[in-house]
Amino acid sequence: MNYTLIIGLEVHVQLTTQSKMFARCGTEFGLPPNTQTDPVSLGLPGTLPVMNRRAFELALKTATALHAEIAPFTKWDRKNYYYPDLPKNYQISQYDLPFSRGGHLDIPVRKDGTGGGICRLTRVHLEEDTGKLTHGAGGYSEIDLNRAGIPLMEIVTEPDIRSAADARGCLEELRLVLRYLEVSDCEMQEGSLRCDANVNLHIETPHGAIATPIVEVKNLNSFRSVERALEYEAERQFRQWQEDGLTIKDAHKETRGWSDPEGVTKPQRRKETAADYRYFPEPDLVPVVVDDAWRARVKASIGELPAARRARFEADFGLTPYDANVLVEQGRDVADYFDAVVTKTSEYKLASNWIQQDILRIAKELKLTLTGFPVGPDELAELIGRVQRGELNTNQGREVLAKMVERGQSAEAIIEADGYKMVSDRGAIAAAVDAALAANPKAIEDLKKGKKPDAVKGFLRGQVMKQTGGKADPKVVLDLLDAKLAELASDG
Amino acid sequence: MDMTRLTAVGLIQEYERKTLSCLDVARGYLDRAEKYGRLNVFVHLDGEAILSRARALDAKRASGAAMGRLAGVPVAIKDVLCVEGEPTTCGSKMLSNFRPPYSATVIERLLAEDAILVGKTNMDEFAMGSSTENSAYGPTRNPWDEERIPGGSSGGSAAAVAADLAPLSLGSDTGGSIRQPAAVCGIVGLKPTYGRVSRYGLIAFASSLDQIGPFAHDVADAALLLGVISGPDPRDATCVDAPVPDYLATLDEAPRALRIGIVREFFGAGLDPEVEAAVRAAIQVYEDAGATVREVSLPHSKYGVPAYYIVAPAECSSNLARYDGTIFGRRSADFSPRYPGEDKLPPIVRMMMASRAEGFGAEVKRRIMLGTFALSAGYADQYYNQALKARRLIRNDFDAAFHEVDVLVGPTSPTPAFKLGERAADPLAMYLSDVYTITANLAGIPGISIPCGLTKAGLPIGLQLLAPAFAEESLLRAARVFERAGDWHLKRPPLA
Known part of the structure; x- marks a missing residue:
């Protein structure tokens, strides 16, 4: 039975800014825990976010380069959920009025001539990154808020991707564009580029086409793991469907994590009901109006x-x-x-x-x-x-x-x-050819026995070059060597 | 001369005449705070710090340095405002150990003008309440009748000024939390336009409604303090970059042809007859002073209380989410499973649940639940989004009214101070204390409450004036017209 793999990507990109999305503290990677913080990024009671205009502009630049439509009016929303890496227990994000919608990415054809094409984008929006939890010894978890509040751009693609290799190609091209724009380092290892994939299969059955339940694959920490995980997931979903016959209508979206060492995806939490994030407009921030002049300025800044x-x-x-x-x-x-x-x-x-x-x-x-x-x-x-x-x-x-x-x-x-001078003096090179032939009688024998002439000639040419300290003009060497060998052959 | 009876403006004059030192004044107020400790006005008072600040200011003055606009003036601070290194509890057990590592913008401005901070005042927990009974640190008593509430949520700051424990104080007003306590404590309380004063360092209750404002004995003192705390702040995106007039300098310029609007809807059922009589008399004072008075209608004000009790709890449910014992908030010592099924929850979830159960009081929990519900999927359209629509209609009502009049005048609170415990078991009755004040917060406009009478039982009555956004200057001048015609602002509680 034939099936088509349907993939959409959700890419998170940390923007390269001096300070955080809504706070003044720094964003440098790899510093001791909780040193890149200030009262605002820690979410201390009484503090207020203030938008980093530079971050907003980098995001505008990206969306413009991706041919997206820039909203003239955009606002911030709070996404409410309790998690220890989120100091305020809400994340400032964008819900119903993201700063950009639509757009597409042109994917180049691969070396082998496959792949390539266009991947449409659903939307690009901006939000603040969360902190990082480390599950340490003794049953304790440690919270590092250096990352909390770093400007994070979310790029969501349409489910336009049809193979694991294309998914990788799309992500690689996206990274290249973002690096060209100098909006992000895009280091997957450091987490400045992160990718989740939504994937399912459309299967042709004798009773018509069916779709398997959508799986969100997380924990994709390298381009290679994106490709491997999606290859694995396609086969797994097909097997699963053969076993249980469940379709998208029968099951909720599932979240699975990729395990690189084991080469498998494993179920994470099951989304029994859609999470209720109780979005509402962030009252501490004012909406952003992007006028034509600003749009034009951003467009002109794109090389x-x-x-x-x-x-x-x-x-x-x-x-x-x-x-x-x-x-x-x-x-x-x-x-x-x-x-x-x-x-x-x-x-x-x-x-x-x-x-x-x-x-x-x-x-x-x-x-x-x-x-x-x-x-x-x-x-x-x-x-x-x-x-x-x-x-x-x-x-x-x-x-x-x-x-x-x-x-x-x-x-x-x-x-x-x-003393790098190419020796083109025919007399000197002829002497070297003679010397090389004299020193390698076996090569001449081989030639006479019918051993591949090109191989022998290549060997002799190397010997001549050696004689001249690598300085001989290779064209002259070849000329004279050919003449000499022809001479020997006719003597033969 | 009893220096604790002076207004801030009067005190500054005495300092300039060198008849008083900051140290004398600080000692005078500290003695009085000790004497009236039973009112439970302060939740934190550091006498040593106050005296050393006073000494430093005396030394500064002696050195001939130019002094700030509030030099040597004691200002009491509602415990919702962050002061670096000082306990800032928000009236909650949840923040009993919180000492912010930074100061609110308004605190920095007070200090830059050489004010003396004289302590953190009691309040309803997280500014939720109208009586200061919802404090984890016990209720504050009304200096006019100690069996009664001082209003809320800024009851401590209102009582501080009413009882002369400080000539000035700061409060915050989300639905009337400055104006209502000012009214029932017989003093002046002003809620500025949303965006006039930076909220940076104000521990949020409902971010789109909260605004910091002054308490004082008279309009001049309120104008002085408002001038110091107002103005743009790069740390608050909602704070508006509009110039700050010299409110004090223009105060006594009589407003030309003052047009007063009487809001029909503010004189309906539930208004105490004594309060109504005092407010009607005040309106007569305006007419006598040459103002034109006309009745106006705010037809959507009936939606004020319901809209407020959706928007404010919704924002509070999010603002207070951070107090879960992980980073902020008192962590519960014991979060072992207590109820069936809890053993299946991860320990961190049980820890958050237990910490929030222990750390928050009943009213805060009630509002968090209301707000969480109002924002939930499937309900947000019915509740939160409807409330936003009502809010817009209320704002439009005010816009229309202010085409016809300069200020709106009416009662601040439907009743004088009620008895402690009287409404504790009836949240709805408590919510109606703010029925006349709430709409100004929903519309973002400024309002002031000034004393306009006493009941037969000797309880203060407040007159509320409302003005268009950023019209604080005309609001204060209109208030001053009434104040100048009488002596209600000179009355003091009969404290023994």
Whole structure:
């Protein structure tokens, strides 16, 4: 029997602000418990929230970038529930008049050509984060309110996603957009990006289509766990349906938690009745009016977004969709770097290769971003020019680049100091070819015995390069080696 | 000269003439507070701190430094306002151990103007009540008749001024909690426009209705204190950024062609005849002073009490949720399962339940339950949302009335002070104490109660004046017209 997987995501994103959503204290991650607090974020009796305008603006920026409709009038509501991580026992959130509705996210096609498309959004709203509970020794729980009150943006998608891989793709693209906008760090490990998924199956049966009960999957702490949990959940729901035949009409929404080590979802609390949060308008805050001028200002502050950038890299620089995506999906610093390099060289494909294969590798090893990378885009363009003009071969170029990073010197200085000159002198290279052949009679024998000529030639070429200290012009080496081998063969 | 009989304005004049020192005054008030301890006005009074503050202010004056607008004036503080490091109990057992690490904006403003804080005054628990009987620290007694209530919820602050334990005090008014105690204690009490005074540091009862305001013996003193506490505050988003006039300076400018409105609906059933007679006489005083008087109607005021008893409890159910023994509120020592089924609850839930059961008094619990119900799914449309509609209609009534008149005049409270315990078992009768005051909170407009008579039994009667939003200046001037024509504000209770 065929089934379709139906997935909608509920994503929580902490906004990068100096102070909290409604309080003046700081938001830095990883500090000792309860040090990022003040009377307001602790919910001390008598304190009042005051909206962080910066946080609101970052949220506006996000919603605008996601093509959402910005409400001209929005208000705050209290969501009432008792939980020890919520110092006031209510959360300031948005209920019936969120600041934004609708919108969509463009998802790029995956490497293998699958996936891609549009994921519609239901709404984006703002709220305050809760504190964190740690269940410690001796049956006690510890409360850390550093996180309480951090601006939290909730992005709810429509149930448009049809596979676990697409869910992951959607979340990854969302992270990329948010990072481009510089509204959030989006670190799943640190909890600045959190994702819950609502999932069920539409099954084709001989008696028509049915839908299985909706399950909310929580505790998805990495992109990989999103994908794994949803794959697991699809199979589990199908099995479950085969066993009990329950449909969406027979059962309440269930909450299940993903256990990464065990690779299974497990039931959490069962929602017998919908929780009653007794929402009402937050009387301590005033509604927010977003006028056309504000909307225009926010719109103007949004730079080029990933989808537009991929398209431009393909159109303007002739990159393949795959290459364009690699440069874009690594983050804004990488694409910016590429953009800067190609203002200085028209070797677009080479620039893309050098960045993907060398710059990113070095950056990863040294744990650097490309913002302020020791070899600037101008210097890389210059180095690419030397290789392209034949002053250096590719291997030499790589070595020079490594030394540029290491010593912080220009390519020219390193070439000068370390004698990086490509040897193109045919006489010298011919001598090296002769020497290599003389030193490796077995290779010639192999060739005569009919061993793969390319493999033998590759080996001999390496020997010649070794003879010349890696400095020989590879084209000349190949030329002369071919001529010599042809000569030997005819002698044969 | 008995310095405790001086008004704040009079006291400041004496300081300027150097006939009194702050220390003398502080000692005088402390002696009197001790003498009338039986009134149970203060829930916390730190004599040493008061004397040392007085000494510091005397030294400041001696140094020739410029003094603040309330230099050396004792001000009693309702125990709903946070004062850094001082106990702030809200009249509740729940907050018996709470010492806020910060001060309310109004407290900072008083201190910046060199006032002397003279103690935290008793109140109905979390400002819920009209008699100060709902305090975990026992009732306050009315200085005019110690068997009677001083009104509420700011009964301690009203009694403090009435009994001359401080020339000024601060209260909070959510449905009449300043004006009604002012009326039954024979003093002036003013509820400012919602948004005139910062609520930062006022422990919330009903956030959309609460407002801090002054108690005083006369209108000038009220104007002085209002001027100090008013004005925008970046820590309160609902506090309005409107300029603060010099209320005191313009007080005696006679309002031109004052137009007085008499609210028909405020003279119906339930109004005590002696109160009505005194209010009618007061209206005559205005006519004699040249005001034009006309009857106006606030047709939706009958929805005031029911709308209030939905909106205020709804907000309180949320505002008071934090007192659960986890972070705030006294934690119950024993939360072992008591009733069938409780053993299935997680210990933290039992702890919250037991702490709230022990920490809150009956009236607070009643309102939390009312409010929780009114906000619940399936009921919110019938109750909370209906109440918001009624609130809008009440506001529209006032807007229409203020097109025709400058101020509305009527009784503050339907009856004089009732006996302690008289209405304790009848919440509805208690709620009706605020029938004339509640609508001003729902509409957000300012109101003042000024003394306008005494019953045959010698109990004070209050006259309420209401004005449009942010028209405190004309409200005070209108009140002053009446005050100048008589001497009710000079009457003092016969305290032995």
